[in-house]
Amino acid sequence: MSKMPYSEPWRIKMVEPLKTLSREQRVAKIAAAEYNLFNLAAEDVYIDLLTDSGTGAMSDRQWSALMMGDESYAGSRSFLRMKETIGELLGFPYVLPTHQGRAAENVLFSATIKEGDIIPGNAHFDTTKGHIEYRKAIPVDCTIEIEEAISATYPFKGNIDTQKLEATIAKYGAERIPMVIHTVTCNTGGGQPVSMQNLSDVAAICKKHGIPLYFDSARFAENAYFIKMREQGYQDKSIKEIVKEMFSYADGMTMSAKKDAIINIGGFIALKDENLYRECCTYSIIFEGFVTYGGMSGRDMEALSSGLMESTEFDYLEARISQVEYLGKLIKELGIPIVEPVGGHAVYVDAKAFFPQIPQTQYPAQVLGVALYEEAGVRGVEIGTVLADRDPVSRQERPPKLELLRLAIPRRVYTDNHIQVIAWGLGEIWKKRESYTGLKITWEAPIMRHFTARFAKL
Numbered sequence: 001m002s003k004m005p006y007s008e009p010w011r012i013k014m015v016e017p018l019k020t021l022s023r024e025q026r027v028a029k030i031a032a033a034e035y036n037l038f039n040l041a042a043e044d045v046y047i048d049l050l051t052d053s054g055t056g057a058m059s060d061r062q063w064s065a066l067m068m069g070d071e072s073y074a075g076s077r078s079f080l081r082m083k084e085t086i087g088e089l090l091g092f093p094y095v096l097p098t099h100q101g102r103a104a105e106n107v108l109f110s111a112t113i114k115e116g117d118i119i120p121g122n123a124h125f126d127t128t129k130g131h132i133e134y135r136k137a138i139p140v141d142c143t144i145e146i147e148e149a150i151s152a153t154y155p156f157k158g159n160i161d162t163q164k165l166e167a168t169i170a171k172y173g174a175e176r177i178p179m180v181i182h183t184v185t186c187n188t189g190g191g192q193p194v195s196m197q198n199l200s201d202v203a204a205i206c207k208k209h210g211i212p213l214y215f216d217s218a219r220f221a222e223n224a225y226f227i228k229m230r231e232q233g234y235q236d237k238s239i240k241e242i243v244k245e246m247f248s249y250a251d252g253m254t255m256s257a258k259k260d261a262i263i264n265i266g267g268f269i270a271l272k273d274e275n276l277y278r279e280c281c282t283y284s285i286i287f288e289g290f291v292t293y294g295g296m297s298g299r300d301m302e303a304l305s306s307g308l309m310e311s312t313e314f315d316y317l318e319a320r321i322s323q324v325e326y327l328g329k330l331i332k333e334l335g336i337p338i339v340e341p342v343g344g345h346a347v348y349v350d351a352k353a354f355f356p357q358i359p360q361t362q363y364p365a366q367v368l369g370v371a372l373y374e375e376a377g378v379r380g381v382e383i384g385t386v387l388a389d390r391d392p393v394s395r396q397e398r399p400p401k402l403e404l405l406r407l408a409i410p411r412r413v414y415t416d417n418h419i420q421v422i423a424w425g426l427g428e429i430w431k432k433r434e435s436y437t438g439l440k441i442t443w444e445a446p447i448m449r450h451f452t453a454r455f456a457k458l
Ligand code: F0G
Pocket: 050, 051, 052, 053, 100, 101, 102, 103, 125, 127, 128, 183, 187, 216, 218, 219, 256, 257, 258, 266, 267
């Protein structure tokens, strides 16, 4: 008997109609947006793959949970339910809500990181790096070397290289290292997972040196799915059992609930240490709000609790991750180079290999993003030379090793027919790839230029 194909463990109860523009209209819209996809009105986008963050579809359980929101300033019932859910599911007794993931970083780092500190991790996410560097501390990337290779099939490309970590601790001394941050899954490369063995090995090193270990947990449930599917000894464990074991290795976590809690806005910090929790409370009150709401409404905390329970169900994760894999498979079948293996939440197309005639200083990944919008109304995001920005001192371009277009798939939002349209669009561009030329920047901001830069076709 053959294996039953994956399918969604839900059906659709409400739909949001999408506008479809003609190709000519899209060509005009993106020209008017000066070839920056961030400048488009979302309504003019047919399939929006800018991010999987805050863009998921809530379930009927979550929508009805909204009605149960307790909006009390202090001691809200919705907070107590959220705290209880996090305690049971993830094993942390102390919880502070925040308005999103970067706010959790801001509160935790305010209490823990100071100038000159060293923060090892596995390719820290942009906002994490931003909050570290803002405090004049230094993030050190200890990801295993294999991460650099585009198509090396290795099951856990998000792992920390334990030798690099030991060497970093030896070089700077444990006193300068207030924490190690392990990001599960690692956003770089489209959600590359971390193995349980690696979490355990890193935790043992941290313990030996007395360094706390925190997980950046935005996509922790997707990570647990990969452990179940790829790591020996976990096939027969439930996702909830795996998740519990993962977090047993952490002293605390920051969470962007816009991903694996499947809500539109929200986040939290969860901790094991009461003293640190007390310190964080002060920063929560200054930056976010009183400790039992921290920038979240009671109704959103209700939806968060339901979302955490749903995202840690195997059937949900199987459909979610299989859909991302399906997109990767379709694109690969066309002969288009992508980062492999495909991660949990996004497919990355290799734009340097797609357009070898376009030098990196003419932004091939941006060209591909614009082309995909013109061709199929699909919006991805450039992860390449535009994002890498200029060197702050020399003001020269600093093209990164990888020049990619990220196609991030929102949770429970698009059907496999949409997925086929995305691949079809890329296929049409692929057929005429030699006819494309580069872009030049006509205006850019001094930092974080990718959000607002204006381009012209060369
Ligand atoms: N950590 C990781 C691994 C993330 O991917 C993000 C956000 C954050 C922290 C910050 O969370 O947005 O709630 O403040 N990633 C989004 C993305 C923006 O598109 O990948 P936030």
